[in-house]
Amino acid sequence: MNSKELDMRHEGNVIPLASALDRRTALLAPGLPVLLLRVRDRAAVHLSKDVQTLFDAAEEVLLEQVDRTRDTSEQRRSQQAVRNVRLKRKHVEFELLDAFHQAFAGLAQSTGKALFDSDLVRAPQPRLTRTDNAQTLAMIARAHTREGAVLEQLNARFEALLETPLRSTRGNPVSPACLCRYFAQACGELRADEATTAVLFDLFDQHVLGRLGALYSEANQLLASAGVLPMLTPMAAAPGARRPSRAGAPMLAAGQGQAIALQAAGQAFFASMQSSLAPLRGQLTPRLRATGAIAVTAQDLARMLSHLQRHTGVAAGAGAFDLGEELQHLLLKISARSGTRRCLGQAEEDTINLLGRVFAAFEQESSLHPRMRALLARLHLPLLKVAVLDKSLLTRASHPARRLFNELASTAIGCRGEADSLYLRLENVVQRVLDDVVEDSSAFKSQLDTFLTASLEERRRNDLLEQRARDAEEGHLRMQRARHDVEAALDRRLRGKRLPLSVLRLVRDAWSQVLLMAWLKHGIQSAAWKGALLTVEQLLASIAPHTRAEARVRLLAGLPALLKALREGLGSIALDSSTSREFFCELQRLHVQACTQAGGKTTAPDPSWIKVTEPIRLPGAEPLPALKEADDVPPCAFKMLERLRIGTWVEVREADSVLRCRLLARVEGSDRYVFANHEGVKLREWHRVALARAVHHGEVRLLNGGRAFDRALRKALDQLGSGQVR
Template identity: 25%
Template sequence: MHNSGLPGSDINKSSPYSAVAMSEQLVIQYLKHCRDLTRGFAYRVFPNFWRQWCKQVLEVAEQAKSNKDQIALYETQNLLAAVQQAAEQEFCQHLANGFVKFKNKSLNTLTGEERFSGDILSLVEHSDLEETIAITSITHRADNFFAEQLWALQQRLALLNDGEKIDERANPASPVQFCESLRKLLANLDIDVKTKIIGYKLFDQDVIGMLDGLYDELNDYLIRQNLLPNLRFVPASDKPADHKTDEAMQDDPFERNDGSVDEQQQVEEEQQHQRRASDKLLSGALNPNDIQYQNSLLNAIRLLQTHVTQALPAIQAAHFNPQAVVAGQAANSPVINPNGAVVATPAVPTASPANLQVYTQNQLVSVLEQMQTQAFSVTQQVLANHESGPVPIAPQMVAEVGRKMMEQIASENENGAVEAGDMQTIDLVGMLFEYMLSDDHLPDSVKALLSYLHTPFLKIAFIDKGFFEQPEHPARVLLNSLAEAGVRWVSNDGSDQYDIFTKIKTTVFRLLQEFKNDVRIFAELLIEFNAYTHNVARRQELMERRALEKAQGEEKLREAKIQVNNEVRGRTDNRDMPSAILLLLLQPWSDYLSFVLLRYGDKSDSWKRALQVIDDLLWTLEPKTKQPDKVKQMELQDGLLAALERGFETIGYEQAKGRKLLDAVVSLQRMALLSRKAEPAPAPMRTKLESLAAEKAGHMVAQLQPVLPEEAKIVDSLKMVEFGTWFEFDGGKRLKVAWYNKKTQHYMLVDQQGRKVSLAAGLQLARDMLAGRARIIAGSTKPFFERALENIYHTLNERADTLKTGNTS
């Protein structure tokens, strides 16, 4: 008997991706440990690789044929040696970011070869091509060499991915992730391609070649967490996968996939729903970037449509007998599926089936032309008088489009009817727009505006059969671009940036007004719209980069002040302090320490001397009873006062205030020599001085308050948030995480124009989320149209399951 309550219990050995109940906190805990193991491995092997690379470049330089080449190589070697530590940290950070992307289901690292195919190849820089070939060669060899360990790791990581199968592109510890991390690192260094190729060869040997140790560590850890502990390697050629042809699958999309499995597997499979051949779409057998994936997805959708509508007549009348309509349903109203799209007409037609006149696709396009004109008129009336900014407009509901279409056909011909195949097209476009209206990514104003494109997109589906089949079809790409621009630059609070809403509105108006039967209008509008948004994107990225650089500078200063405050408080807490000394240490000397720390670092002699001044000063204020201590103090005093004075001058501290503090120091030291204890600062004054210093150092008030368990859980999960994640705050304002400082736990939030809005503490964000004042807008790297098709597939799959269960019962 299986214990399904354990994280990795083998609930179904024939399906290692069976959904397993696992808390979000547990998933994050496992991923963070795997990330730390991966980063630890990188820190162990990277320095040796980099040193070997420097050594190799030096050897090549010594054998150079010309002085020019030799000098260039020496400069390269010096550069590599100088940036080794920074390179190591950046490399490990890229690897760590891969685990964040994996958690957000956005990790899909390509080797690069996919970009260099077809006609694009002639446009690729030779250096890029050489680097891509090197990476591809390394990853292919490594994937084969570590096949068994990688396979096992990916089965176990799938359990941390909601049971969805992953491949090397989505595996944050796969060889391609290491190569991609190096590629990103080298992109920021001025190194010629020949030197890079030397580096990749050594990288293959000294880093990639050592990965078996890491994979053993990762698999052992996940096994200890009881994630598929009894997993056995199944080579690809031995898997009981689908061996049927596509034609066979189309004949019976719900046929059982028995394959050649052992008796135990057969018994377990009997307990599951019958598998569909189209399920391989979700198993990872096809990559979402492949055109084959798109075509297979569309074929599966059409097969499912046929299945769920098989009980309906092949020809469906558009004109109904109102008396035959089910009680409570309006006359002339078609049946609407769960997504709101038209799928059938249940009422009895007034004419016999033999007299029904089926509308051709040209006639349907003509009907849609009239509806398109009406849609243009509606949007004009509501939006034309608003020159800029999002304005409220009621969305065009999917059911309304279907109803109007049937009414229009019935008004033209009382015996008018629509074939089942054309009804499926109407249904499919309807589900596309129903998904759009439910998409959290899109602001409501953009959803409503784009909903009026339902009619022209239904027209293009009838006119151009390639609309659904071709991922690069101009109409599809235009819809993707409009949706992406809406997400990126329009908020739900009624604001937009760079006049994007007006540009989207103009594009929608032109499409409604100008699209007749010539599909070239989509390409024209796409070129025009993308040219505008590309310029906007460049401006935004520039502004965001400047804001980021400024914020990083501010955060560096904040980190320094926090470190300084901690150093000073570590020496002053729990001991009596005179008011003047407390003021000196918490204000001018803290400022001087921050200056030294930023300029010279905490490993420098200057920093150590500045801290020693505090220790010496505090010692000289203690009452002295022994003659040797008095002698030592007399020797220290002059140098100590001189050091304090130099520090005040360095930061430009006001001379009068500085002299007053130094006089107080001399007076207190004199008291110490007389074995007298100075009067401590009053408690209220001390508390005020320490609070002001802590606030100035950047300790947020929220951080000083007790943290509740649910707050801590969200703070922890926020550490996995990827740069580029959008938050929506009260009132609909959208802000993006542009950067996160793990030392201060501050998130830099920018608006849709790229301007910095705030540096928010993680705890404050967590509290806003718990209070409902903020929410994360779930992100996706996939284009809108692809997300919509996948959603339609899942919806139809669920309907097929429901239909099957109903028939069985």
């Protein structure tokens, strides 16, 4: 290990003297109450443990990325990210805790005046240019939604101890906003790329911000037991949350608080879309527009949808099902039985119309086989039930119902229709969701878990088959490239020359294998490759006529090394001993002949010598395809090829059939693209120019994989926003 590597390894353990002195001052924090020092120290212990857990998880995530990706450059990037995180994790932890202590020291120095957020950290605030600011703000907002009530209590107790008002909960050194600033400032030392920084911030949200409840509760309990505002109840109600029925009731669990926050975000998003949905109102159930009707609740509508799901043909995929007509008929029947006119509420009707637009957009999804679109469209009613009760379906990509739909669509992209075994497996999942008639997302959650578990082993098996096929194809492509390089190298040295037939055969049939082995083992820039080519040049020079005495002397001096190189090379490919013996006997005769042709004497032409006029072709080598020039292919077609990643699906249109296959291999430095089906069986192969031409002429079409619900929702929202839907 060199000194540079040692410096890198210990870089995270080096603490500048000035920083150490500043931290000592922050640790002492003169003027800060002892109780706040105790809170600070306990919070520092919490943060230290959570940050260590964060980096342990980060290493696992980044290592999984290394194992999962098949792109060489992406693998190198992920491996460098793992090394960088391992080397500097201690330094990041130190910087975060240092900023944390500096913030508490700022509290001591600011006693007697109102504290603003900028007073907390003396160092300049870092710019969060490496992360999405909207995502960071959402992290802070979620944390405030979960822990806002208990943080308000802690804020009040801090103000009582300091006898100074804090401007807001964000002015507290342990607030989510401040902790995000500390972490962003510390991560600046990593100099990580955007992908790695995004991973770190996601894990920071999970392992640090997600565990603030325990920290705040412990701090409040410590201060309350010491007599600081002991009259405060253990939990204060957060804005929009219901107050507990009795004092001292336990605070909401973090998961419940997060669910409330997600619901609120979904409701806000849906409310912003209702104005665009207004033109559609009244079209769904036109016979129920009479005044004085009572709107059914969301829960009642969910039960009605469950009834339709159980008793109508939609579960079987009937195409004549009209949701508006069925709901109208059901509401009229309920009105007749109850004696009170019932109708759909405005929010419920808007939800039905929005999901209807989403599935209408999904019906135009060209990446899926028509039979697969029809199969997934049968999930319309179950998803509508979820959307009626849980608007976070519209805003949360990780919602179980939305994720199951996307997983099924992503898996179905390679399905060839009902004859495919994959169709039967996906149909079984859809049918189980339809059979499980509940008014929440529990059916989707259980089926998602079952589907992912069942798919894991199959994915591993398919990945293994694909990897074997990919390795074989890459080996084949690499061998062909090596053969072409050997042919080109020998062609430059042999064509146009007059050579003995025995030498030509040996070089073309046997020594070419030595060159192939050197190319495959060591590469075209290696000493072994260059040495094998030099031996060919020396062999050809040794059999040429040597008319001068000096030339004959050089020939005799160089023969031992030449013969040794020839014997070692031919031995490495296990050439037949009789063939080798015959060649060296013939070579001896040629060397004697080269030395005896002196003094201007001429001899009759030897019929065993021939002139090489044809290109050198090795046995078994495939000729390079004669590709047309790329002048007829626009640059946009080649740009589309840049979107191709391993696993990308394409649709191939032929004379009488349509074929779906995905990219199996693209050898680095090669222009060949190999495609296979979802079982890893090779189906098609193109060179880069030919594939770009096929894409340009519409013979090959790139398919959008994954997140079909997200695309359909985005398309529906675009149509609503532009007023296209009436």
